[in-house]
Amino acid sequence: MAIFSIPGVKIAGMATAVPKQEVSNLEFDTIPEKERKLYVRTTGINKRRVAKAGTCTSDLCEHAANELLAKLGWKPSDIRVLVFLTQTPDYITPATAALLQNKLGLPKSCMALDINLGCSGYPYGLSVVASLLRNMPGAKALFLAGDVSSACLSAQDKSAAPIFSDAGSATALVQGDSAPDMHFNLETDGSGFEAIIIPQGGYRNPITLESLKVIEESPGIVRNKTHLVLNGINVFNFSVQAAPRNVNALLDYVKIEKEHVDYFVFHQANLVINESIRKKLCLSAEQTPQTLSRFGNTSSATIPITITSEINEIVTKKPCTLLLSGFGVGLSWGAALVKTDGLVCLPVLEADL
C-alpha cells in the first residue's frame, strides 16, 4: 500500500480563487423544473461558478498564488518547487507549470511540473510536493490545483454540467525540521478509467471532424466526443466504497481516533455521495464542512475551497489536525492527515476571470 509519512514539511498558507460569474442550477432550463428541483436536492449544488470563455485554470491559480505570496510576505524568488495539478491545462504541450513559473516571476532555479489528476488530486499533489521539499533544507514550494471544468463539458449535458464548477487554489509549503509528519494513503484502480472520461482528443482516440458532432445520447444529455462523460452511478459506487476504507486505513496507520481529528475535509463530489461517505464513517456534520451548495464540484480545488470558505478563521487561529480525502477520475483516490499551526488562510477570492 502507498501508505507513508513525510517529516519536516509545513503547510504555510492557502488561498483559492473562483470566477465572479455565478450560475444557479434552478435555472438549468434544458430539463423540466420539477427535475431541476430534484437535481438540486440530490446533488446539494445550488450554485456554481463559471469562468469567462478563454479563462484557464492557471489564471485562477495565478491570482490565488499572487495573493497568497503577498499575504505570507514571501518573494517569488524564494520558490524552489512549483507543482500545477489540473486536467484543464493551457496547452496539451508544453506543461502549464512552465508558463506559471514565468507568469509568477519565479526564478529559473525553480523546478516546475504538471500532474494530471482531478478529484483525488489534492492529497496526491501535497504528497509529491512534500516529498520533493523534504530534501531541500529551508526551501519553499507552491502547489497549485484546480480545474475550469466548464471548458471541457457540454452545457447541455444534465449528467455533468450542473455538477462541476470552476476554481483554482494555491497552497504554500516550506521545509522545516520541526514540522510534524504528514501522512498519506494513496490508491488507484485504472480498471474504472471509463467512469469519468473525455473519450476523444487525446492520442488513443485523436480528434477528427466526427469528434465534434453533437449527439443527443438521451433526453437532456447532448454532447460531442470531446466533452466530459460522467457515469454517475458507477462513480457513486466507487466513491462510497473506496473513500471510507482509505480513510479508515490511514487513521489506523497513524493510530489516531476520529475524535482527535478536528475536521474531515472531503472532496465535494455531490451531496448523495458525500452524505453516504459521512454516514459510513459515522462522522458528524460539524466534523465535515461542506461547500457543495455554493461552489459545487471544483475537482481538485474542492478541499482548499472548503478549508478557505468554511474553517479559515479556525485554522488561522489555532493548531488543527485535518484529514483531507479526495476520490474520482482515474479511478484514483487518497487521503492526507496533516497538522496545521497558524496556517495563513485567505477567504475565497472572487476574480474577474
Added chain:
Amino acid sequence: MQLPTFIAHIEEEFEDLQAGVITGETAFRQLEGWSSMMALILIARIDSEYNVNLTAEELAEANTINDLFVLVQARVAV
C-alpha cells in the same frame, strides 16, 4: 430481506407516490416522477439499507422492482 420492506424503501424515494402503487411487477421507469436522477437515488438508498452496490449496467438491465429485489437479495445472501 423481504419484498414489502424493499418496496417501502423505494416508495419513500418517490415524491407524490401513494403507498401501495408499487408492486414487484411495477416497471420502475414507467412510474410518475421517474428521471435519470432517480436511478442514482435508488442506488444510494439500496446501498444505505443493504450495503449492496448495483452497477449502472445491472440497473440498465433491470425492468421491474422484482428484478432489483432479486439482484439485491442475491448480494445480501452472500
